[in-house]
Amino acid sequence: MKNIKKFSAVTLLGLILLVFNACDDSSEKFEISSPTAPNLEELNFSRLELDGVNTNNEAITLNWTEATYGQPASINYAVQFSNDEAFTNFTTATSVTGKTATTLSVSEVNTAVGNAGLNPFSWEKVYIRVASSLGTQNSEIVNSNVISLEVYPYFNYVFNDYYLVGNGVAPGWNNNNNNPPLFRDANDENVYYYTGLLTNDSGDYNEGRFKVLETKGLWQPQWGEAKNEGSDDPSESGKVAGNPGTQSGDPGRFGVSTTGYYSFTIDFAKREYTLVPFNATGKNSPASLTLTGTSTADVTMNQLSFDGHIWYANNVKLTPGEVSFLTDAGANWGNTSPFSGIATNGGGNIPVVVEDNYDVWFNDLTGNYILIPLNL
Template structure:
C-alpha cells in the first residue's frame, strides 16, 4: 500500500526522532518521515459488560491490537481511549503503555473511565474504545485505530469522606449518634471542610462515622490536627487542646485533612435571618421538608430522603430558590441554578443558611 509522505523540520522533531536518525551538523536539514499505518484493534468476544461493584480489582476487559507501522524500528506509545460517542468528541484516556500490544483493565478502571466519559451509573449505555499510537515523550505523530463498542452497566463509586461534629459545644453533646451535624465539604477540594454556626460553651471533636468513636480527630496544640484511627490514643479537643470555648456564639471552623491544619474564628451572624421554612424541590424530589436544628436555627437537615437522578433547589417559604451546579457539596445562592443529583440513593441533606453551603451524604453507596 502506498504511504503518504510528510516532511518535518529537524528543529520540530529532533527530540522525538533522536533515536531514529544520526545527528546532523545543519539543523535545517529535512527528514523524511512515513505517515504511519494505524494500529488495528482486535474484535471483542462480548457485547455487554456489567461491572461488579464488589470485586473492583478483578479484570474487566483485555484489549489486543496489531502494532502501528511508522516505517522505523522504534518504541511506540499507545493510549487506550474511551468515549460515549463514536466520534470521540470528548475522549477519556483509561491507560497508556509503551512497546506493548495488549493491556488488561480492571473493573474499577473501566468504571472510572465510563463515568469520566459521561455515562450515568446503573444504566446500560454503549461505550466506545480505540487505541491511539504516538512517538516520543511529546506523543507526536498520533494515529488512531479502528473503533470497537460494547454496552456497559457502570456502578457508582462514592469517593468522598464525610465528617461529623461531637462534643458538649455542639448540638449532639458527647453522643456519637445523635443526628450529629455534618461538616460541609469544599466542592473543589475534597480534603477541606467547613462548619459555620453556633457553638456553646465547651469543646468538640470530629468523627468520620456516626455511631463510632474512631476514627476521631482533635488537636494536641493550637493549629494542627491529630487523629486516633482506631488503634491509638484519642487526641485533645478543639478549639485548642482541651481549652474550652468560654464565650458561646457563632464561629467559623475549617479543617484540611491534607495539610493537617485547622482554624477556628468568631463569625459575625448579625443581620442574617433564617427562612421561615425550607423545602427540597425539583426533578429529584417533589417536595421534601427540611428541619432547622434546634441548637442552631441556621442549620437545616433532611434525613434519609430518597433522591433520584435529576436536580433540585432549596426553596424558602418566601419563594427564594437556592442552588448551585455541583453535586454532593457546594455553595448555593439564590437563583444559582439547580443542584445535580447523579445517582439514586437515600441521602442525609444538610444546608447552612449563613453561608449557603450544602452537603448530600448517600447512605448506601
C-alpha cells in the same frame, strides 16, 4: 619546526569546524510515510458488569496490531473511551509505549466509563479505540477502528464524611443523635467547614467542647485537638490528631470559652484547624426552606432546634437529576457542584449523579450544602 606546528594546529582546527558543521547540517530529515493505523481486536464478549467489591480484578484485555510510520520508532498508544461512536467527548483510560496490548482492572474501566459520561447502575454502551502517535509531543496521531460493548458501572463514592459531637454542639456527647456534618470544600476533599452556634454558657473549662467523628454511632475514628485532654485549652488554631489516624489513644477536644457563632475549618491533609468567631448579626434565616428539583418531589427542610441557621432532611430518595433550595420568599439557592459546595441565590442547580437515599444539609449563614449518600 615552529611553522610546521602552527600549520598543523590551523589544519586541525579547520577539520574540527568541518565536523561540527556537518553535525549541524539539517538537510537530512526524519521522514515518515503515510501511517498505517492500529487495528483493535474485537472482544469475545458484549456485556461487562463491573463488580464494586473486587475492584482490582482484571476486567478486559485489549489487543491491537502495531501502527506503522515507515521508520523504526517507538510508538505511543492511548486507549480511549467515549459514550458515542464519534468520540465527541472521550477520555483516555491508559497509555502505553511500544506495546500492543493492555489489561485494565475493574476500577480502571469503571473510572474510564464514568469519565466518558456513562451513568452508574444501568447498562450503557461504551465505545473504545486506540490512538497511536510518535514522540513526546504525540505527533502524527492515527486512530484505530472502534469497538463497543455494554457496561454496567458501579458508583464509587470517594469522599469521607465527618460529624460533630460534644457538649458545645447540637447532639451533646451522643455519637448517634442526628449529628450535624461538616461541609466539604467542593475543590479540596481534605478541607471541611462548619459555621454555626457553639455554646459555653458557664465558661467552664470542660464546656463548649466538641470532636469530629467519621461514622455516626461509632466513637472511632475520631478527630480532635492534638494536645491531650486536660491540656487542650480552647484555641483559635492548632494541630489535629486522630484515633486511629495518628495515634492509638483518643485526641483532645476542640473548644470555645463563650457562647457564640464560630467558623471551624479543618484540613485533614495538613492536620490543622482554625476556630474563630463569626459575625452572624443581621443574618436572618428564611421562614421555610424546600428541597426541590427533578430528582425529588418537594421536601420540606427542617431547622435544627439548636441552631436555626442549620437545615436538614434525612433519608431522602434522590434520583439522577438536580436539586436546589427554595425559600418562602422565592430565592432559589444552588450551585453546579455535586455532593457539596456553596449555594448562592440563582447559582444553578445541584447535580444528583447517582440514585440513593441521602441526608441533605444546608447552612443559610454561608450557603454551604452537603448531600450524603447513605448506601454507596
